[in-house]
Amino acid sequence: MADAVPETPIIKRRHVAAAVAGNALEFYDFTTYATFAVAIGHAFFPSGKGGLLDTEFGSLMLSLFTFGAGFLLRPIGGVVLGHYADRVGRRPAMLVSFTMMGLAILAMGLIPSYSVIGIVAPILAILARLTQGFALGGEVGPTTAYLVETAPAHLRGLYASWQSASQSIASMVGGAVGVTLSTQLDPQTLDIYGWRVAFLLGALTLPFGLYIRSSLPETLHTPDHLPHHEDTHFFAGLAGHARPVILALFIFMGGTVATYVLSYMTTFARTTLHMGQTQSFYATLVNGLVGLIASLAGGWLSDLYGRRIMMVGSRALFLVLSFPVFVLIVDQRSTAALLFGVATLSILLNISSGAFYVAFIEVLPKRVRGGIFATVYATAIAVFGGTTQPLIAWLIEVTHNPMAPAWYLAFASGLSLVAMYLMTETAPVRLVEPAGEPEPGLPPTA
Numbered sequence: 021m022a023d024a025v026p027e028t029p030i031i032k033r034r035h036v037a038a039a040v041a042g043n044a045l046e047f048y049d050f051t052t053y054a055t056f057a058v059a060i061g062h063a064f065f066p067s068g069k070g071g072l073l074d075t076e077f078g079s080l081m082l083s084l085f086t087f088g089a090g091f092l093l094r095p096i097g098g099v100v101l102g103h104y105a106d107r108v109g110r111r112p113a114m115l116v117s118f119t120m121m122g123l124a125i126l127a128m129g130l131i132p133s134y135s136v137i138g139i140v141a142p143i144l145a146i147l148a149r150l151t152q153g154f155a156l157g158g159e160v161g162p163t164t165a166y167l168v169e170t171a172p173a174h175l176r177g178l179y180a181s182w183q184s185a186s187q188s189i190a191s192m193v194g195g196a197v198g199v200t201l202s203t204q205l206d207p208q209t210l211d212i213y214g215w216r217v218a219f220l221l222g223a224l225t226l227p228f229g230l231y232i233r234s235s236l237p238e239t240l241h242t243p244d245h246l247p248h249h250e251d252t253h254f255f256a257g258l259a260g261h262a263r264p265v266i267l268a269l270f271i272f273m274g275g276t277v278a279t280y281v282l283s284y285m286t287t288f289a290r291t292t293l294h295m296g297q298t299q300s301f302y303a304t305l306v307n308g309l310v311g312l313i314a315s316l317a318g319g320w321l322s323d324l325y326g327r328r329i330m331m332v333g334s335r336a337l338f339l340v341l342s343f344p345v346f347v348l349i350v351d352q353r354s355t356a357a358l359l360f361g362v363a364t365l366s367i368l369l370n371i372s373s374g375a376f377y378v379a380f381i382e383v384l385p386k387r388v389r390g391g392i393f394a395t396v397y398a399t400a401i402a403v404f405g406g407t408t409q410p411l412i413a414w415l416i417e418v419t420h421n422p423m424a425p426a427w428y429l430a431f432a433s434g435l436s437l438v439a440m441y442l443m444t445e446t447a448p449v450r451l452v453e454p455a456g457e458p459e460p461g462l463p464p465t466a
Contacts, residue, residue: 188366
């Protein structure tokens with residue numbers, strides 16, 4: 021008697037939480053770093069006599085380049101861990117990546133400052149960022165594949181949008197931690213060790229995340245309910261899907277630039293607009309809150325009306341409004357203008373992101389899905405995520421124009437909009453499906 025074919029597992033709410041926990045931890049880490057970039061620069065790259073550079077700008081730039089170091093190994097992590105997920109399983113790959121990320125964020129909170137151990141301090145900080153980058157490179161592909169593989173066909177957009185939503189949750193939590201610390205600690209204390217508290221709070225999720233991820237049902241060897249033939253090799257999959265891969269690179273590029281411009285708004289408000297510290301932290305909190313709602317709305321609406329219309333419509337509005345929003349923020353230099361501008365752009369960005377994640381996954385065959393998604397995502401993030409914040413800080417410095425980020429944002433968004441328009445529609449509601457084909461899985465249960 022033939023062995024029974026494994027059934028697609030029924031996903032539960034805790035499984036969704038476990039799948040996106042790594043992405044949430046990563047974005048909490050990056051949100052915390054961006055939020056406290058000035059303080060981290062003081063700790064590892066102090067300015068003035070005896071420091072590595074003699075200016076505050078130099079200290080900030082070295083801090084941002086260390087932030088960017090986390091992106092260098094992402095493509096390698098995407099290939100290694102993504103391939104591991106496609107050959108061994110989604111769950112073991114997610115356990116490896118989450119462990120590495122948790123240890124890296126713990127290290128950032130514990131590494132002594134430059135004044136204590138000298139040049140060893142920035143070296144250790146860079147090594148922690150490299151480890152974190154490698155892990156995250158292989159995190160997003162397997163977890164997004166997992167969410168789609170366990171979702172009912174009519175809810176794939178909503179399930180996949182939790183990947184984008186987890187980034188917003190992390191941004192919201194990171195912003196809340198920043199606001200709390202800035203109101204409870206004086207600026208000097210916050211600069212000395214307050215930012216370390218933020219990193220260590222993130223590290224507390226490590227045992228919890230490992231525990232819930234260890235209970236995830238595996239999906240690699242279950243029947244695939246997406247209508248694709250099986251490409252057996254990674255490079256065959258890339259070659260056979262060159263068009264969506266190239267388009268996805270441009271879309272990830274636009275989303276990455278926009279994400280890291282928005283996450284930079286806290287530092288931008290402090291260093292360029294000279295606004296108060298607590299006011300600046302509220303921008304990160306608002307970015308996360310509205311991004312969470314918008315991501316889930318984008319995924320859900322893409323299930324109802326199609327992927328392309330949600331991607332193209334919201335990204336077109338983002339492109340049109342990005343420059344006026346920056347004009348408002350720079351001219352007003354008020355908390356209300358800052359929060360309104362960040363909220364507006366975050367809503368439009370995350371609606372399109374919520375729809376895009378599932379649109380890309382749906383065109384990839386199962387046996388190369390995790391690896392291709394991870395590699396394309398990691399490559400785009402490595403090139404544009406690691407350079408966006410140092411680049412806009414440098415542009416502002418050399419042009420003395422606070423509108424510089426808006427020009428870069430508009431350029432990247434325009435390219436991603438064209439790519440979104442050229443993407444193939446994949447939503448079941450827009451396709452003719454075979455009659456009588458059952459939908460696998462069930463909606464989340466407690």
